[in-house]
Amino acid sequence: MVDPIALYYPYIHVRDDTWLKYAALYWPKMGRLRPASYPVRDSAVAEVLRREMGWLVDVLPNRAAISVQRRFLQFVGEYAAELRERFGLDKSARWPPRPASSFMNTSSVHGGATSAGSVGVWPGRGGPSAAESRSELDPRLGYIHLSKTEPQVVDNLIEEGLAVEAPGRGGRWLGMHPELANVYMCVLAEQVASQNHLHPVTDQVLPHAAVSGWTVERIAAALLGDHRISRSEREPGDPLGAFVLTAFETVVPANLASVPVGKIVEIRQKFGVELDAFREYVTGQVEQMSGIEDVQDFTLFQEHIHNEVQRTVAKQLDDLRERLRSIGLESVRALANIKTFALPPLAATAAQFAGINPAITGSAAVATCLASVPVQARNERRQAMRESPVGYLFRVGQEFDPATLANRVRKLIRQR
Template identity: 35%
Template sequence: MQRIGLYYPYIHFRDEEWMKIAALYWPRMARVVPRGFPVADHETAAALHTELDFLVDVDPQEAAEAVAPRFLHVLNDHGTELRERYLADAARGLQTNSSHEPSRVGGSIPVVTVEPTSQTDHLTLPVGRRPLAGLYWDELESGLRSALFDSGLAVATTRSRLADQPFLRWVATDPTLAWVYKCALTEELARRTRYAPTTDQVAAHGATDGWDTDRIAEALLDRQTAVVDSDVARHIGLMALNFVLPANLDDVPVEKIINLRKRYEGEFTAFTNAVSAAASDLEANLAGIEDPQALREHLKVDFESRFRTPLQDLRKAMNGLHLKTATGIMNYKFELGSLTTLLATVAGQGPVTAAGVALGAATMRQATAEARDTQMRNSQVGYLLRIERNLQPASLVQRISRSLARGAGTGV
């Protein structure tokens, strides 16, 4: 079964190059969009959604209600420790009204200045100078929201340096606390939807750590142990893509990626199904591995046998088909030309020679193209070869060669 990605920890995608890679691997990409949030996607995300129906917006309300009791439990058990680390209001001299509704004018209004993050460098700063991260108002259940305000771990605001829209309601809190909440919320959404958490943040693969009350407390109080990112399917799929992607993917127009997905949908499906099958085979055998390096080594060995070697074999097959066809057409033209020249001498039918050669060459091109397409469709790595040939920058000689190959029916 093809998997749908679940982007976190943000609503808007931060890295356009990552977005292009995501579109080459994930059939669709879900992301958390609270009701009423004004989405403003960049051009790459907008084009992928318009042309491929790529994005799926997920309302987090039910998941937020499910995770709220866990955080309330942690607040009840560790409130004093959490206030010592993550105090958001008192040291800043901020005032909130009894309803916790953010003020729009006047007073000392808190400002959201950073995104949720797993980095903790800000904790070395004095409390009053630490940055605040923003959780959108409806990303939190109302009871948890009030508890965070009452404990001084969050303040209400409508001001953010990260959003262009004025008067959005934010729950401004410590970036680490916001990060842990985002991970727990994402995991709950993944459980409910069977979407697979994925992110463009390098150090962010934490949404599948098992966010129960103990794990939340450990993460917030720096008592957590290292967790191996065990999403086997994502690891294998991205290994395969990185093997064929151009170094300058950022310069590749998103239209090329859209065209690739549309034109070779069958081969894309074969590839993603192969990745899922590989993951299913490996997950049982690799379960319980606690060493990240060991996990990577096991995956690399499997990747070599399932994808890299077959891709090399397919390249050779395509190149061999090209050579065989070029030779065959030349021989066919020579033999047909000699025969028709002789017939023309006898019968005075000179024009038959050119027409016959053209018809014969066209027939051979069609047969070769059919053989090529059959071989590509039947290979689980045909899609990878399409990416390599269509997205890699080519020299003038390579472009001419590929043009000739397509003319002969062998280009991919």
């Protein structure tokens, strides 16, 4: 089974670098919906992941937009009156302004609105207004890059008084009520994911998610509160994403934000075998959690995930620690036994035990035995971690352990 690449939404740029580090510890790669003409301004963390690992992948949304068009046109056609009443631009004066950092301010993917003023006359697709000429975007709206829509959808939304077209960084944008923009981006992200074997993920707390079945009925339920929709069509959770994040939280320190991104790159490069085994294990565990995505209460959904991680991942980690502890004790006993050898009678026996030339006796034989025990113990520890499905998690915890890092620093100092 091919490990799915993650698909970040609803923005182009990931807004939370700590979340990005978590994601980079697990997902093979991460795609993002980036228009070809859009100039990126990645954070330092994202830039390292893109440049050194090729981890960030740009995805063009064109084909998916064609597939989404039919659903959105049908939705707007069936619910036009209700949409105008709730999301019509002529009622925007009643919409509260969003802070610049808010997801709902730019719920598509735009890098941020630049104007706090309002647009008095909605220009539709006619000539640009003074605000448009200055590339100012109304902070009350959510903006979607035109490359993520189809002309029919753009025309339809503008004609119904639900959207306005305006210039901005990287091209032209379609502005609308943030909730409407949010749902459109969720539908688009889900379509892109289904067409390309991607798994939608986000660092935002969103009112809706890009997972599982955005039918016309679900779009209506999300935007218009249509409670006639059946339970099976309501907002599902994302068990895989939640399981992965909760599992990492069992070993990753709270100060992950201060961990250099280079450390993330190093871990990925050093422990690829263990990571592959962990991904396979996670996939199996999530597949066994049948139906959990339908839990309606988000707090209870999180509790189910937490309990499952404790029951499976935490137990596997405890078993691995116990096995490693046992290997350590065995190596200590072996060293103690070798040190009690009496010379010269046991020298030949020690040499034979270590697999060295019987002609070598005395202190040289004992020294060889002493050296072979820690090497054997290290090999056994490495084998134990590779055989454990959570060996990668254990490795990550070790790499982030302050005591481990301090020991490495002390060793470097002694070597100078």
